[in-house]
Amino acid sequence: MESGLYIVATPIGNLGDISARALDVLGAASLVAAEDTRHSQRLLNHFAIETSLIPYHEHSGAQNAQLILREVSEGGVVALISDAGTPLISDPGYKLVRDAQDLGLAVVPVPGACAAVAALSVAGQPTDRFLFCGFLPAKEGARAQAISALQHESATLVFYEAPHRVLATLESLSVCLGGEREATLVREISKAFETVRRASLAELSEFARADANQQRGEIVLVVQGYQGEEAVSPELLQLLESMAEYMPGKRAAALLAQYSGQRKNQLYQHLLDQKDD
Structure with missing residues (x-):
């Protein structure tokens, strides 16, 4: 060798x-x-x-x-x-x-x-694009801040979590991302008590709270990415409004969409909303 x-x-x-x-x-x-x-x-x-x-x-x-x-x-x-x-x-x-x-x-x-890849393979969540986030902070405030920063991330999110914190993490995810957001709890992969449970974050929180066994072992949480339109930064919107002062709104939206990757219709709708205001 x-x-x-x-x-x-x-x-x-x-x-x-x-x-x-x-x-x-x-x-x-x-x-x-x-x-x-x-x-x-x-x-x-x-x-x-x-x-x-x-x-x-x-x-x-x-x-x-x-x-x-x-x-x-x-x-x-x-x-x-x-x-x-x-x-x-x-x-x-x-x-x-x-x-x-x-x-x-x-x-x-x-x-x-690899636990993350094994969990993704059975999670029933999109796998064409995913973000591995590792372990979230242990303290509640820092954990909520870290999750909130991912609120508009469209990629599937993959977290590792310690058994004694999984319930608190599920509750934080539910609060910060919305209880209706779908996720999959994958526990004890390839072991005797392997669990794969796909449901809303609110339902998974209740599932883990009602069954103490779900708060044991090695755990991966696979969370559905943001399904709405990606938020547009205030700086980009300001640039769009400035461009619209010198050219038609549709043209400004099309040019900025080509530059930024944002949807043209979403940018143009912002200009219409501004005009209505």
Whole structure:
């Protein structure tokens, strides 16, 4: 196996989801860098892999990063894994990848399970465009502010959430985005108590409140994007009004629509509303 830093996806639940290539890399590596070595040791033991483990996470310090880079620089193979799923997706590690690339070392993806993608595949929400938002802030005020900033985002929204905060997050989403907004709660993917529930945010809040089991395990929330017209910024509207002073309103709306990507009819309607006022 060629020397390099291998980014290896591991199962998020069912151990049968690990790929044959991932097992080959983990077995051939000179080191496995793991977010939690105790957790990952159980995975290696299950597949009878005896490769040495070292910790690599946001608190492990520069020393371990340097050890990994030196190992690869000297011709070794290092496999980077997280507790579950694809490393670097809502996990630390991108700096290690950048440092390896800056040194001219090979960085190789070994694809596999990812909770966000698995949840999207069964959520029943549009997947042509989605925004991965990771974990929302724990404090209520900061969480509401973060959600409100996404109110007019048309892409499907994907959140990870801790079990003890999922009810509070569903309630915040319902308040900030509207209780009628559709969403899908995906819980314990590929495990014994897997749940996929699609409903309005208000209904999902009630579902989680009524069943304490829905507040346990690993959770992904997939929320429908904004279905209305995208809001037009005040600056763009001011520019539109200025343009309309020097040319017909339809022409101004058409030109600005071509420039900004906003809908022409929406811009022209604003000019009509201004005229009525």
